[in-house]
Amino acid sequence: MSDETTLSRPRLAQGTLLLASMLTIMAGATISPALPAIQREFANAPNAGVLVGLVLTMHGLFIAVGSPLIGALADRYGRRWLLLVSTVLYALAGGSGFVLDSLIAILASRAVLGLAVAGVMVTVTALITDYYEENRRDTILGRQGAFMSIGGVVLLPLAGVLADIGWRVPFLVYTVALVLLPAMVFTLPEPNRRDPTGNRPTSLDDLHQTLAQFPLRTLALIATLGLVGQIIFYMVPVQIPFYLETRTGASGTVIGTALAASTGAGGVASLLYGRIRRSLSVIGIVALTFGFMSIGYTVIGVSGTVRVVVVGLAVAGAGSGFLLTNLNAWIAAVTPEAVRGRALSVLTSTFFLGQFLSPLVIQPVSDTLGLGTTFAGVGVVLGGGAVVFALAAVYTTPPTESDSEFPEHPRNSPEKASD
Template sequence: MFNRSFWRKLTLLLSSMMTMMAGAVVAPALPQMNRVFVEVPMADVLTRLIITLPALFIAFISPLAGYITDTFGRKKLLLFSLVIYFVGGTSGYYLDSLYLILVGRAVLGIAVAGIMTTVTTLIGDYYQGEERNAFMGMQGAFMGLGGVFFIFFSGILADINWQLPFTIYGFSVPVFVMALVFILEPRITSAGSQHAVSVTEYDKKTVFALYVIVFLAIVCFYMVPVQLPFLLSTMEGVNNTITGMTISISTLFGAIISMMYRRIKRRFSFKTIYMFAFLLMGIGFFAISYAQDYKFVMLSMIISGLGTGLLMPTGNLWLMKLAPESLRGRLIGRLSTSMFIGMFVSPLLVQPLVDRFEIGGAFFVGSIFLFLLTLVFFFWSLKESFQNDR
C-alpha cells in the first residue's frame, strides 16, 4: 500500500541520519590513516581534521542555507545538497592525497549544512505539538541506530582497507530518489494565522543561550569519535572493528533513549532534560578517564550514550518552540552553526589537554566541565520551579 506520509517521514529520518554520521563514520580508520600519511607535515592534526573539517564548513554555510530555505524553498536545496553529499563524501575512496581528501571533506560539510537545515525546518513545517515531539525522538533514534550500523560497518571495512569506509556515503543516492518523489514543498503559514508566532515575540536571550549550550555540548560530545579511537588503540586486543563497535554502543543507547523522548518530555522541562543529559555524559567521561581495557570503555559509552541521546531532540525542539515560523529556517541554520563550530573546534580545544594530561586526563577534565553544566541547569530548573509556584 502506498502511503506518502510514511515515506515522507522515512525520507526525513534517513536524511537526518546522514547528517550526524557525516564526520564520525570514518572514525575507526583514523589511526590507520595517521600511519599511511605519517610523512605528511602535521599528519596527527590533519588526519583528525578529516572528521572535524566538515563541521567548519557546515558552520559557515548553515546561515546561508537557512536564508535560502526561507527564501527559495526547502526541496530544491535538499536535493542539491544530497548530490554534493555523494560527491564530497565518497571522494576519500578514490583520492590518495591527504590534502585533496580534506577538500572533499569541505564539500561534504557544505552538503550537510543544506541537508540539516532543510530537514529540521521541514519537520517544524510538517508537524506540531505531540506529533513533533514524537518525531524528534524518532529522529534521534534513527541518528543513533544509523551510527550503530554505519560506524560498526566502517570498522569492518577499515580492517580491509582504510579507504573503504568512504563508500558508505553512497547511501545518499537512494535518499535522493526518495526526497525527489516524496518530499513536497510545504505551505508556510501566514503571520495572521492562529498557529503563527509574531517575529517580535520570540525570546532572543533564550535563543542565544541555546546556541551557546549546543556549542558547549558538542565540543564535549565530539571527544568520543575524535579522541576515543586513539585511546583504544593503546589497549591490548583492540582493532578497527572493536573501535567501531565501542563508539557505536554509545549511539545505540542514545537511540534507545531517543525513542522514549516523547514520554520524557511530558514529565520534564527542556532545562531538566539537559541537566540529566550532562550528568550522564559526565559520569561516562569520568569512567573513561580511568578505563584500562576496552570492555570498561564500552560500559562507559553506554552511560554517556544515554546522555547524548537527549541532546539533539532537546535543542531542536526547544528552538522550534521559540522560533517564529517566518524565521524558522534562519534560526535553525544558526543552531547548526553553533553545533558544527563546536565539532570543528573540539579537537583544537582538547588537544592541549591531551598533550598535558594524555587522552584519559582530557576525558577527566571533560567530565568536570559536564558536571558544572549539570549544576547550571539544576539551578536554572530550580529557579523556574520557584517562579511557577508563585
C-alpha cells in the same frame, strides 16, 4: 498550521525524513574507525596529527559557515529543492575520499561535504517542524535523534570492518545517499509555510518585524549549549580510537563496535524524549544530558579495559542522545515558522562548529594531561554543569508549567509543544 495532512504518503514521507537524518551522523562516524590508519598513511605529512583529526571534523567548520546562508535560502526559496541538491552533493563529496591521494585534497572534499550536510540537516529538520505540530512534532524530532543514533550503531561497526580492509573503503558508504533521492522526490512536497499571524514576510520591513519576535537570549543560550556540548561530545569519535588503540591495542572493528555503544544508547534516549519531555522542562533535560555525560566520561577516564570503556560510552551516549533533539524542539517551539530555517541554522552552525573545534581545543589538553585524565576532568566539569542546570530547572520553572520562564513567545512555549 501543520502540513501533515497534505502528505500523500505520510508513512513513507516520515521514513524518508528519518533516513535522511541518518546522513548527518554518517558524515563523521563513517571514517572514525579509519583515523589511525589514515594517520599512518600520511605520517610524513606536515602536522599530520592535527590534519588527520580535521579529516573527521573539517566538515563541521563548513557546516557552521554554510548553515546561516542555507537557512536563509531554505526560508526564502523553499526546502525541497535544497534537500535534493544537498543529497547529491553529499554522495559525490563524501565518496571522493576513495580516490583522492592527498591529505589536503581529502580535507577539501570534506569541506564540500560539510556544505552538503548543512543543507540536509537544516532542510530535513525544517520540513519536520513544518509538517508536524505540537505533540506530533516532539515525537518525530525524538525519532529523528533516534535514527541518527541508529545510523551510528549500524555504520560504526561496518566502518570498522571496512577500515580493516583499507582506509579508503569506508568513504564509499557516503554514496548510499543516492538511494534516498527517489523517495525525496515523490514523497516530500514543499510545505505551505505561514508565520504566527498567518502571513509570510513579503518585504524587508516585514522580515525585520518577524525577526524582532525572536527570543534572542534563549536562542543564544541554545546555541551556546550546542557549541559546548559538541566540543565535549566529539571527544568520543576523535579521541576514543586512539585511546583504545594505545591502551588496549584494539582493532578497527573493535573500535567501531565500541563507538556504536555510544550512538546506540543515544538512539534509545532519543526515542524516550517525548515521554521524558512531559515531566521535565527543556532546562531539566539539559541537566539530565550533562549528568549522564558526566558519569560516562568519568568512567572512560579511569578505565583501562575495552569493556569498561564501552560502559562509559553507553552512559555518555545516553546523555548526548537528548542534546540535539532537545535543542531542536526548543527552537521549534519559540520561533516563528516563517524564519524557522534561519533559527535552526544557527543551532546547526554552532553544533558543527563545536565538532570542528573539538580536536583543536582538546588535543593540547590531552597532550599535556593524557587522554585518561582529560576524559575524567571533563566528566567533573560536566557534573558541575548538571548541578547548575538542575538548580535552574527547580528554581525558575513552576512544577506545572514547564517553560513559563521564557515569556518571549507565550503562544509557542515549549510546554505547548511537548507531547
